[in-house]
Amino acid sequence: MTEVPLSRNTALLLPILGGVSIIVAWEFLLPVLGVPAYIMPTPTAIAGVFVKQWPLLFSNLWPTAVESIAGFVIGNSVAILIAIVFVYSRIIQAAYFPVVLFFNTIPILALAPIIILIFGLGMTPKIIISAVICFFPTLVNMIRGLNSPSPNEIELFRILSANQWETFWRLRFPRSMPMLFSSLRIASTTAVIGAIVGEWIGSDKGIGALIIQATFNYRSGQLYAAIVLSSSMAICLFLLVAFVERKVIRYA
């Protein structure tokens, strides 16, 4: 079967319609099905929480946003730097990549309490947890990206007597961009998850802390509002990365 490509407007409209249809169904089906509000409040009830409790929500959004963005920047920067070291030193890569792999297999929920024990209850451990969660996918993708020039491209640079610095900046680094941005897109959403996990384990502020407090106090509307807020923030970060990607990768 041949698929007819969607027009630009239709492609934009369809996800909006999809989302709206679910919200409408959610709004009108829940009372009909008799689902109590403390289990699942209606979208209008959640919107009401946004209106009434915006100062509280905003004051908790702020620390999570700072932790997520700082974790995103630090985790990805460290991953890029270590990938460069690994690509230029096979010996260091052979010695330390398995260690990094082992580190990555530790569940973040097991690692988070250790990081909080070491760094205390401030923002630092949340930033580290967020950075750790971003680190590994970017490291793996960046290593692959930096190694992705074709044999002909490497030969072309050799014929031009390019030094290592030039081969890096003019060939390997730009070649790695599509793979780097694939992992940055993933990291933009996982960075928020990392910060929230950190806040769950030890914090009295941030969206993670708000989620815990709302759950224990049966404030379902607030819980759902916190979820919507964290998802919205993750989507904003994702869209920002996608925007930068379009500016950086102008080809293909």
Next chain:
Amino acid sequence: MSVAIKCEKLNVGYRNADSTITILSNLDLSVPAGEFLTILGPSGCGKSTLLRVIADLLQPLSGSINVFGASPDDARNRRQIGFVFQDSTLLPWRSVIENIQLPSSVGGHHKHSISGAKIKSLLKLMGLEELDDRYPHQLSGGQRQRVAIARALIEEPKLLLMDEPFGALDEITRDRLNSELLSIWRSTGTTILFVTHSIIEAVYLGQRVMVMASNPGRVLKIADLRDIKKKDLVIEREDPRIISAMADMRRALEAAS
């Protein structure tokens, strides 16, 4: 006439722990400066390997090789060698003009700036004037190869090595680029070594055609077509002398395989 390339008893291959795999065996070759030499042979006969040894991309196991009286390493560092690959090897993040300017942006202390006038005249020569700000994905296969040739020619190399540059193109585009390449060669006087699988391309382009055989890679014969082709004479592909030379090449290739 000065000699562009001189190879003597050239052996190229790979040494394993317990054996040596020979790709080129005892190859002797002398190419006068300004010649257009085409290299024809079956897959695996070492045609591309020979170009890579001349370009200092591979080191021979034994034998000697000189490029304009110096080592390939020297010739490469002096920017005397241009190389065109089968795939255009254009960098997708650079526009046409930026790809052509690549040699001026890499090469450590060997690089030097290229004047705008020179780039303009080369764009005109290659028929790329209207395409200078396009990106490789916006070009056809033939246009991409034109850019690759322009990039190889921008520093006016004395030697142009071409590894099946038109192998992936349709026949009409290939014929057109062949004719354009001949006129570039006539106007620049660059020595060209051109590897191809195509008998007609080898005969149409080359002043001499080197036929190679495989297992191990060696020179089977070198056919001299200079008598039927003068440097300034445009010869038709359908010329009976070209047809007869092609038949000779075909017989040589069939005998080799």
